Amino acid sequence: MQKVTDIQKLARKNVLGLRPYASARDEFTADGREMVFLDANENPFDTGVNRYPDPQQRFLKTILARLKGVRPAQLLLGNGSDEVLDLIYRAFCEPGTDNVLTLPPTYGMYKVLADVNAVENREVLLTPDFEPDVEQVLKLADDHSKLLFLCSPNNPTGNSFSRGHIRTLLEGFQGLVVLDEAYIDFSEEESWLSELNAWPNLIVIQTLSKAYGMAGIRLGICYASEAIIALLNKIKPPYNVNALTQERAAQRIAAQQEVRKEVRLLVEERKKLERELVRIPCVEAVFPSDANFILARMDDAGKRYHQLQQLGIVVRNRSGQPRCENTLRLTVGRPEENEKLLHALKSL
Numbered sequence: 001m002q003k004v005t006d007i008q009k010l011a012r013k014n015v016l017g018l019r020p021y022a023s024a025r026d027e028f029t030a031d032g033r034e035m036v037f038l039d040a041n042e043n044p045f046d047t048g049v050n051r052y053p054d055p056q057q058r059f060l061k062t063i064l065a066r067l068k069g070v071r072p073a074q075l076l077l078g079n080g081s082d083e084v085l086d087l088i089y090r091a092f093c094e095p096g097t098d099n100v101l102t103l104p105p106t107y108g109m110y111k112v113l114a115d116v117n118a119v120e121n122r123e124v125l126l127t128p129d130f131e132p133d134v135e136q137v138l139k140l141a142d143d144h145s146k147l148l149f150l151c152s153p154n155n156p157t158g159n160s161f162s163r164g165h166i167r168t169l170l171e172g173f174q175g176l177v178v179l180d181e182a183y184i185d186f187s188e189e190e191s192w193l194s195e196l197n198a199w200p201n202l203i204v205i206q207t208l209s210k211a212y213g214m215a216g217i218r219l220g221i222c223y224a225s226e227a228i229i230a231l232l233n234k235i236k237p238p239y240n241v242n243a244l245t246q247e248r249a250a251q252r253i254a255a256q257q258e259v260r261k262e263v264r265l266l267v268e269e270r271k272k273l274e275r276e277l278v279r280i281p282c283v284e285a286v287f288p289s290d291a292n293f294i295l296a297r298m299d300d301a302g303k304r305y306h307q308l309q310q311l312g313i314v315v316r317n318r319s320g321q322p323r324c325e326n327t328l329r330l331t332v333g334r335p336e337e338n339e340k341l342l343h344a345l346k347s348l
């Protein structure tokens with residue numbers, strides 16, 4: 001059965017009426033002639049970055065679309081996933097009226113952005129094995145539930161959600177399902193991008209911050225139907241992805257072999273860490289991970305966190321999150337860094 005989603009009905013009314021910002025340079029199409037640009041009050045002397053960047057990031061979208069098997073019009077790029085997520089809130093959630101659903105323990109930004117945008121955040125805890133509680137989610141959703149955030153592989157638990165659960169939520173939830181695949185390149189699971197055309201209510205988020213090793217340039221990627229992307233384009237700041245980011249991102253995406261080599265190495269290192277960690281006395285449990293980090297239950301997470309810091313190693317204490325009592329989240333580093341972590345933990 002084909003899912004029907006009326007994007008116009010889900011969108012905020014004021015957004016529907018907006019028209020995307022058009023710069024003077026949007027109105028002209030290059031035809032190979034040498035042009036004189038006197039339209040944007042730029043400094044004409046060449047610094048490499050004296051011109052405004054392409055607001056539609058056409059070159060970058062073309063290569064990303066080809067790599068991912070989607071159309072460029074199914075892409076929106078942002079200043080990190082965080083900007084992309086904020087745009088989604090602002091396009092669909094009426095402050096003070098609409099609500100979103102999030103499934104803790106999960107990525108903190110979904111809730112931060114709900115608070116910033118004055119949108120009610122309805123929380124449904126993951127089950128003890130860190131899967132979505134599908135029945136509860138669908139029960140708690142109502143006519144004002146615009147967004148459901150799923151993070152798979154999930155941060156901080158590291159596991160991927162079962163495809164069956166994600167499918168049931170896509171079928172049953174009447175708003176948009178935002179599937180955050182920040183860690184998908186480390187995962188054994190296939191991305192849901194291949195199903196984008198089958199689900200008009202699916203938004204997939206990816207980033208260059210993790211597997212691509214480019215957290216510093218800030219590039220988040222949103223994949224969705226052309227109708228959803230067109231709506232987000234209406235509210236996107238025109239120059240939200242700067243010229244240096246567009247350039248470095250394109251170079252890195254072209255270096256697929258290198259990216260894949262690093263990802264393979266990090267996955268190997270993760271497996272090694274998983275094997276070693278379970279043998280360390282202060283580690284009580286290691287949760288299976290599909291990402292580039294490991295959640296470990298400790299005997300006393302607070303104490304071990306401080307001890308590691310004394311030894312020059314910074315990890316993340318996730319004990320404050322529900323179902324994560326006494327846990328540390330350990331990012332997989334370079335081999336020598338992981339050795340140092342293991343050595344330090346063994347010494348405690």
Ligand SMILES: *Cc1c(COP(=O)(O)O)cnc(C)c1O
Pocket residue numbers: 079080081082083107151155180182206207208209210215218219220
């Ligand atoms: C790290 C991370 C991101 C990346 O955010 P950026 O703003 O693109 O750096 C997104 N989602 C999750 C779940 C993450 O852990």
